[in-house]
Amino acid sequence: VVLTQSPATLSVSPGQRATLSCRASQSVSNKLAWYQQKPGQAPRLLMYGASSRATVFPARFIGSGSGTEFTLTISSLQSEDFAIYYCQQYNDWPWTFGQGTKVEIK
Amino acid sequence: QAQLVESGGGLVKPGESLRLSCAASEFIVTYFDMAWIRQAPGKGLEWVSYIRSSGDTIYYADSVKGRFTISRDNAKNSLDLQMNSLRAEDTAVYYCVRHTRGCDYWGQGTLVTVSS
Numbered sequence: 001v002v003l004t005q006s007p008a009t010l011s012v013s014p015g016q017r018a019t020l021s022c023r024a025s026q027s028v029s030n031k032l033a034w035y036q037q038k039p040g041q042a043p044r045l046l047m048y049g050a051s052s053r054a055t056v057f058p059a060r061f062i063g064s065g066s067g068t069e070f071t072l073t074i075s076s077l078q079s080e081d082f083a084i085y086y087c088q089q090y091n092d093w094p095w096t097f098g099q100g101t102k103v104e105i106k
Numbered sequence: 107q108a109q110l111v112e113s114g115g116g117l118v119k120p121g122e123s124l125r126l127s128c129a130a131s132e133f134i135v136t137y138f139d140m141a142w143i144r145q146a147p148g149k150g151l152e153w154v155s156y157i158r159s160s161g162d163t164i165y166y167a168d169s170v171k172g173r174f175t176i177s178r179d180n181a182k183n184s185l186d187l188q189m190n191s192l193r194a195e196d197t198a199v200y201y202c203v204r205h206t207r208g209c210d211y212w213g214q215g216t217l218v219t220v221s222s
Contacts, residue, residue, distance in 0.1 A: 033209070035151075042201055042212040042213065042214055042215055043151065043212060044212070045208045045210050048207040048208035048210075054210070086151055088209075090205070093165050094167060094168075095153055096153070097150055097153075098150075099150050100151075
């Protein structure tokens with residue numbers, strides 16, 4: 001399963017909304033996770049089951065979608081949210097990652 | 107709080123071997139699906155190998171099949187990765203992860219550099 005994330009880079013002003021897309025080449029049901037990675041750190045699980053948020057992340061992070069189309073929305077970007085976001089499907093081996101979307105300060 | 111700590115990375119020459127180990131605390135490795143993921147410098151994430159909690163299912167990425175072996179050490183409560191016939195393209199930070207619904211715990215990573 002190929003996961004295609006768009007855009008590759010998203011330039012957003014603090015306080016604005018960010019919308020990240022992840023498209024699968026075939027259905028992965030809702031077996032999709034999102035990760036946040038900051039420079040020099042390991043990724044952190046942000047979302048699983050497409051729309052279930054990990055408890056350490058605030059409610060401004062919203063995941064949606066199923067099948068082949070998924071979206072991660074950050075409703076009001078804070079300074080700590082600027083990072084690279086990866087999607088990952090775990091419906092079928094080999095589990096695959098998208099290539100990442102970098103969210104940067106505009 | 108569960109924790110994973112990798113060790114064993116370093117600089118090796120092409121064709122040489124290295125063994126990575128990942129020590130787990132606050133949970134039992136054999137109770138969970140576990141995996142190794144790597145990230146080449148400045149690149150994205152790539153699955154390397156996976157072992158199901160039952161131990162009866164193991165997967166490898168095509169790029170490492172036949173060269174890498176994943177295993178668990180019950181006494182040490184650790185996940186290991188034996189890497190043979192290393193190539194320059196294996197250069198990466200290697201992360202040990204626990205997988206439930208997504209990779210919910212990650213180690214800090216250990217850097218493997220393959221260079222002559």
